[in-house]
Amino acid sequence: MESPKSVCSQEELVSEIRAMAPWHHDIALTPDLSTGRVFSETGRLLPPENQGVSLISPREKFLRRLQELYPAGMSGKSFLDCACNAGGYCFWAREQDVARAVGFDVRKHWIDQAKFVLQHRQVAPVDNIEFHEMDLYDLPQRNWEPFDLVYFSGIFYHLPDPITGLKIAADLTRDVLVLNTSMDNSGVETLGLKLSIEGTEPLMSGVHELAWLPNNPETLYAILRWMGFREMVLAADQTNPTSLRRRVEIYAAREPGRLDGIKTDLKT
Numbered sequence: 001m002e003s004p005k006s007v008c009s010q011e012e013l014v015s016e017i018r019a020m021a022p023w024h025h026d027i028a029l030t031p032d033l034s035t036g037r038v039f040s041e042t043g044r045l046l047p048p049e050n051q052g053v054s055l056i057s058p059r060e061k062f063l064r065r066l067q068e069l070y071p072a073g074m075s076g077k078s079f080l081d082c083a084c085n086a087g088g089y090c091f092w093a094r095e096q097d098v099a100r101a102v103g104f105d106v107r108k109h110w111i112d113q114a115k116f117v118l119q120h121r122q123v124a125p126v127d128n129i130e131f132h133e134m135d136l137y138d139l140p141q142r143n144w145e146p147f148d149l150v151y152f153s154g155i156f157y158h159l160p161d162p163i164t165g166l167k168i169a170a171d172l173t174r175d176v177l178v179l180n181t182s183m184d185n186s187g188v189e190t191l192g193l194k195l196s197i198e199g200t201e202p203l204m205s206g207v208h209e210l211a212w213l214p215n216n217p218e219t220l221y222a223i224l225r226w227m228g229f230r231e232m233v234l235a236a237d238q239t240n241p242t243s244l245r246r247r248v249e250i251y252a253a254r255e256p257g258r259l260d261g262i263k264t265d266l267k268t
């Protein structure tokens with residue numbers, strides 16, 4: 001379904017973008033305007049500079065990953081983004097010609113932004129993209145067909161029962177699931193999940209208070225293997241020496257050999 005095309009002037013768009021702040025995703029609307037560049041020349045800001053929310057601009061990196069996964073393009077493929085925030089990954093997947101892109105997030109703030117971009121983005125097609133304000137745990141009630149590629153980024157460590165949450169996404173994955181998560185890096189050697197109680201007010205947090213941080217990629221491999229993934233690649237691993245957190249991105253595929261094209265970007 002075509003979305004209504006923007007009839008706003010550049011000034012009106014800028015004013016709307018400011019009114020909808022803070023933004024986490026820098027997404028281009030026109031050749032001269034993106035949601036992030038209204039606030040910063042690079043489309044990037046640290047949380048203290050942006051109402052406690054990091055402003056990120058990951059389009060290029062994401063497109064390189066899609067190219068590695070689907071060198072022949074994504075025509076006819078479907079994409080699901082769990083906890084989609086302002087929907088950046090859905091819009092960029094659509095640039096690669098996916099037949100269907102669906103994003104959902106539990107917070108109205110982010111889904112309002114995603115729908116705003118849907119309405120005003122002029123630099124790429126926005127048909128066949130949909131957004132829903134929804135908790136991950138309500139996803140099974142939708143009875144959707146499985147998606148080729150499922151994105152599970154920045155949500156695992158915000159869930160009271162992350163194994164059930166990830167299983168919900170895994171059961172909707174036909175081909176590849178991307179798991180990007182923060183991890184505990186305090187040096188515990190026993191594989192497991194560490195308790196992390198979080199506030200529910202911050203826009204980037206979970207909504208259930210109870211949450212868990214995995215402490216080793218091996219913990220995540222064991223969980224993903226149990227969910228039926230037969231090949232896994234640690235595509236990125238970043239540790240900040242002054243922080244007790246570590247961030248990993250794991251690609252998990254149903255078929256062995258499927259991830260041969262993924263390049264790793266290991267920084268420890």
Ligand SMILES: C[S@@+](CC[C@H](N)C(=O)[O-])C[C@H]1O[C@@H](n2cnc3c(N)ncnc32)[C@H](O)[C@@H]1O
Nearest residue numbers: 083085105106107135136153154204205206207
């Ligand atoms: C750290 S941000 C990650 C955003 C985005 N996935 C990304 O990687 O850029 C966490 C997101 O998860 C959403 N979220 C938290 N708990 C959720 C839940 N139970 N169901 C759906 N979305 C949730 C938040 O509203 C927020 O947008």
